Amino acid sequence: MRSVIRTMSRKKAVKGRGSSKSPKSSPSSGRTGKGLAAAAAPSSGLVYPSRPSISNSGEFYDIAFKVMLVGDSGVGKTCLLVRFKDGAFLAGSFISTVGIDFRNKVMSIDAVKVKLQIWDTAGQERFRSVTHAYYRDANALLLLYDVTNKASFDNIRAWLTEIHEYAQQDVVVMLLGNKADSTHDRAVKREEGEKLAKEFGVPFMETSAKSGLNVELAFTAVAKELKHRTMKEPDEPKFQLQEYVNKEMRTAGCCRS
Numbered sequence: 001m002r003s004v005i006r007t008m009s010r011k012k013a014v015k016g017r018g019s020s021k022s023p024k025s026s027p028s029s030g031r032t033g034k035g036l037a038a039a040a041a042p043s044s045g046l047v048y049p050s051r052p053s054i055s056n057s058g059e060f061y062d063i064a065f066k067v068m069l070v071g072d073s074g075v076g077k078t079c080l081l082v083r084f085k086d087g088a089f090l091a092g093s094f095i096s097t098v099g100i101d102f103r104n105k106v107m108s109i110d111a112v113k114v115k116l117q118i119w120d121t122a123g124q125e126r127f128r129s130v131t132h133a134y135y136r137d138a139n140a141l142l143l144l145y146d147v148t149n150k151a152s153f154d155n156i157r158a159w160l161t162e163i164h165e166y167a168q169q170d171v172v173v174m175l176l177g178n179k180a181d182s183t184h185d186r187a188v189k190r191e192e193g194e195k196l197a198k199e200f201g202v203p204f205m206e207t208s209a210k211s212g213l214n215v216e217l218a219f220t221a222v223a224k225e226l227k228h229r230t231m232k233e234p235d236e237p238k239f240q241l242q243e244y245v246n247k248e249m250r251t252a253g254c255c256r257s
């Protein structure tokens, strides 16, 4: 089941619209590392057509951004993406991502159609050079740790160092503590996540790909931030991502799915 989903998304990627904006091959096709990125990655991750464009799923969109999911292997990046895109949870045995993959989703943000091209990276160390090559085109990064895995939390500092090294300076970064549904196995308190995020000046929230908690909200918040940055009127106040997230969570009584 799981591999079918991945195979399907790879096929989509190959025949995707706007070929200069989409990968022409994946690491599984035999190309690796920087060579792949040089062939596939456009000079800017941002698409801002003068009139609506059409995505490969047939949906119109006004503006497009690239969002990358990063973090240790097993923290739930693929599951988060599948939950957001398909509204389902990939239960069962864990199949680690090989290389990199992507899926598109068009969202309606303040009457603007925003296409997110979401890159799902492999957390395993051996694919790190592939991931590095894609950072520079990312407009936003969702950095995940697993609240039941302390090591994945401890590695966040190293991930942030890597992000500073390889990503664009103005990239939007959001820290997500995933698997918040696992109350019995929890090894990292929410307050610890909040503290670390404050230290690095990045927004934070806990999510669950399993229950759906805050998944839509995480992507919506990032899409709103990117849309505001690009289309903001001169007198319009700056979008406050963390404030928006806090307000939305309060409105939903803390646990929004």
Ligand SMILES: Nc1nc2c(ncn2[C@@H]2O[C@H](COP(=O)(O)OP(=O)(O)OP(=O)(O)O)[C@@H](O)[C@H]2O)c(=O)[nH]1
Pocket: 071, 072, 073, 074, 075, 076, 077, 078, 079, 080, 090, 091, 092, 093, 094, 095, 096, 097, 098, 121, 122, 123, 124, 178, 179, 180, 181, 182, 207, 208, 209, 210, 211
């Ligand atoms: N309880 C719980 N389990 C989850 C959640 N998200 C993912 N998992 C489980 O965690 C394991 C790893 O999930 P993946 O999404 O494949 O992890 P990944 O980050 O993509 O891992 P790599 O591809 O190796 O980088 C799987 O067994 C999932 O079922 C969650 O929110 N809650």
Ligand SMILES: [Mg+2]
Pocket: 077, 078, 079, 095, 096, 097, 120, 121, 122, 123
């Ligand atoms: Mg994965």
